[in-house]
Amino acid sequence: MEAALFYGGKDIRVESVPDPIPEPEQVLVEVQATGICGSDLHGYHRVPNTTRPPRIGGHELTGRIAEVGKATRMYRVGDRVAVEPTIPCNSCPECLTGNYNLCSKLIHIGGHISGGFAEYVLAPESNVYELPGQVSFEAGAMAEVYAVAVHALSVTPVQPGDHVAVIGSGPIGLTIAQMAQLSGASSVAVIGKPDAPLRLAKDWINAVPINVDAANPAEAIEAWSQGRGADVVFEAVGGSAQTLQQATEIAGNRGKICMVGGHTAPLELNAGSARKRELTISWSFCYGRRDGKREFQIALDLMGAGKLDPTRLITHRFPLGEIRRAFEVASGRDEHGSVKVLVLP
Numbered sequence: 478m479e480a481a482l483f484y485g486g487k488d489i490r491v492e493s494v495p496d497p498i499p500e501p502e503q504v505l506v507e508v509q510a511t512g513i514c515g516s517d518l519h520g521y522h523r524v525p526n527t528t529r530p531p532r533i534g535g536h537e538l539t540g541r542i543a544e545v546g547k548a549t550r551m552y553r554v555g556d557r558v559a560v561e562p563t564i565p566c567n568s569c570p571e572c573l574t575g576n577y578n579l580c581s582k583l584i585h586i587g588g589h590i591s592g593g594f595a596e597y598v599l600a601p602e603s604n605v606y607e608l609p610g611q612v613s614f615e616a617g618a619m620a621e622v623y624a625v626a627v628h629a630l631s632v633t634p635v636q637p638g639d640h641v642a643v644i645g646s647g648p649i650g651l652t653i654a655q656m657a658q659l660s661g662a663s664s665v666a667v668i669g670k671p672d673a674p675l676r677l678a679k680d681w682i683n684a685v686p687i688n689v690d691a692a693n694p695a696e697a698i699e700a701w702s703q704g705r706g707a708d709v710v711f712e713a714v715g716g717s718a719q720t721l722q723q724a725t726e727i728a729g730n731r732g733k734i735c736m737v738g739g740h741t742a743p744l745e746l747n748a749g750s751a752r753k754r755e756l757t758i759s760w761s762f763c764y765g766r767r768d769g770k771r772e773f774q775i776a777l778d779l780m781g782a783g784k785l786d787p788t789r790l791i792t793h794r795f796p797l798g799e800i801r802r803a804f805e806v807a808s809g810r811d812e813h814g815s816v817k818v819l820v821l822p
Contacts, residue, residue, distance in 0.1 A: 479822070480595035481800045482531035486523055489801050490531075497591070497599045501548035504602050506560060509614035511593035512537035512622070513807040513818045515647055516739055519716060521804050535820070536562035536586055538593030539608060539617040549602040558605040559617045560598065561624075561773045562586035563763055575766035578628070594800060596822045606774060609781025615794070615819055616780065619648070619787035622817075623776035625737065626652040628764035630660060631772065633735035635709055637661030640702045642727055643684075644694075644720050645713030646674040647810075648790055648817045649737060653711045655682050659784060662709075666701050668694050668727075669714075673792075673814035681789050698727040710734045717742040721758075725751045734758045790817045797822040 480494045499505045514537055542556045552558065564584040565577035572580050586592050586600060608617045626649065635641055641657040643650045646669025654665045666685040667678040675686035687697045698707060706729025712720045715738025722745050724734045734756060751758070764772040779785040792815050795803035800820050807818040 478596040479797060480533045480591070481535075481797060481820075483520070483534050484531045485529065487521055487801075487804070489804065491798055491800060494533075494595075497597055499544055499546040499599055501546040502602055503546045503599050504542050504549060504552055504605055505544035506538075506540040506558060506598050506600060506605065507543040508538055508540040508593045508596060508598055508822045510539050510618040511535040511820045511822070512618045512648075513803060513820065514622075515649065515715065518804070518808050519739070519741060521808060532588075533591035533595050534587045535593035535595070535598075536588065537618050537621040538562075538598065539614045539620075540593075540598070542605075543597060546602070551602055552605060552607075557608040557614070557617075559608055559620045559777060560586065560593070560600045561604045561606065561771075562588075562592070562621060564601060564604060575769065578763035578765040594797065594820055594822075596797070606777055609777060611783070612777070612780050615791055616787050617777075618819060619652075619790065619817065620773060620776050620780065622648050622652050623656075623780065623785055623787065624764040624773040625649055625761075626656040627767070627772040627776050629653055629711055629735055629737050629761040630656050631767045632761040633709060633711070633733050633759050635660040635662050638663045639708040640664050640666075640705070641709045641711070642666045642668060642698055642707035643711045643713060644668045644724060645738065646670065646678060647713065650711070650713035651678055651682075651790060651816070652785075652787070653713055653737065654678060654684050655785060657709070657711070658682050658684070659779075664701070666698060666707070668698075671811045671814070674810070674816050677789060677816060694723065695726045702729065705729045706732055708732055711737055713737045715739040715741070719745050721746050725756055728754070728756050730754045732756050735761050737761045787817075791819055792816045793818040794821055795819070
């Protein structure tokens with residue numbers, strides 16, 4: 478099969494590799510769509526590590542079942558599925574209490590093992606979910622993104638009437654904003670850049686857009702909230718951005734802050750200011766179970782019910798052979814107006 482091998486940084490090569498063969502409890506998925514995630518872009522911009530062997534990335538994916546292992550029971554060849562990329566041990570205390578995202582032995586498809594930037598991918602049968610009939614392969618590739626948003630609002634719930642500020646106008650930030658609106662927020666503000674995703678936030682979910690290049694975010698939030706600050710702040714930027722301090726500056730008294738982005742540098746915090754206003758700071762990683770149900774399934778259910786529609790988030794599509802160009806477009810948001818870029822093997 479053809480697959481994109483990541484040698485480190487921007488060195489991505491499409492090469493022929495052996496076709497994967499499912500073990501008894503695995504299924505082989507013929508990939509139809511795989512999204513480029515912000516975490517993929519963090520790796521894309523790093524200095525290449527030439528000591529590591531190349532890997533096949535891609536963890537936001539959908540496809541058709543092409544082959545099933547001998548011990549599988551739930552799916553048949555041809556079934557349309559979305560793939561949950563996190564594989565827990567299912568036996569540790571965290572897994573047994575539903576918090577399998579905190580499993581110390583957690584394995585990621587597209588990270589530790591081969592992912593969806595390829596014609597085929599292997600997954601445990603327990604990690605694939607039937608796509609609702611009205612959800613396309615492309616839309617289904619956003620299920621992983623929405624699962625992150627579902628978990629963020631599980632960690633830090635939004636109450637009806639809340640003023641919610643989201644720092645970050647990428648796919649995670651925009652899906653969190655949509656989830657906040659669905660949860661009853663009276664108003665949602667999205668802080669970020671460039672203009673294209675902010676226009677999408679305004680037109681798509683009626684959010685208040687705040688471009689950090691055109692306005693002081695703290696002043697804009699003060700005006701938007703009529704001086705009270707945000708009741709809830711979600712951070713969805715990560716990387717090296719000093720967004721924790723920014724989150725504390727725009728939160729109101731007794732406000733709640735949820736840090737969702739994966740940061741690659743130490744964060745600064747004016748603890749005294751946060752303490753005097755009794756801010757609550759929480760951290761959200763991946764997704765697990767809510768009330769006994771997998772949050773990945775909750776995301777798919779909301780999409781199937783028409784309550785979450787990701788189609789406007791998908792701005793660009795590329796075949797596997799043009800994956801290098803796909804990453805260029807995904808990382809060049811200012812130039813290309815990209816939000817979610819899909820690779821279609």
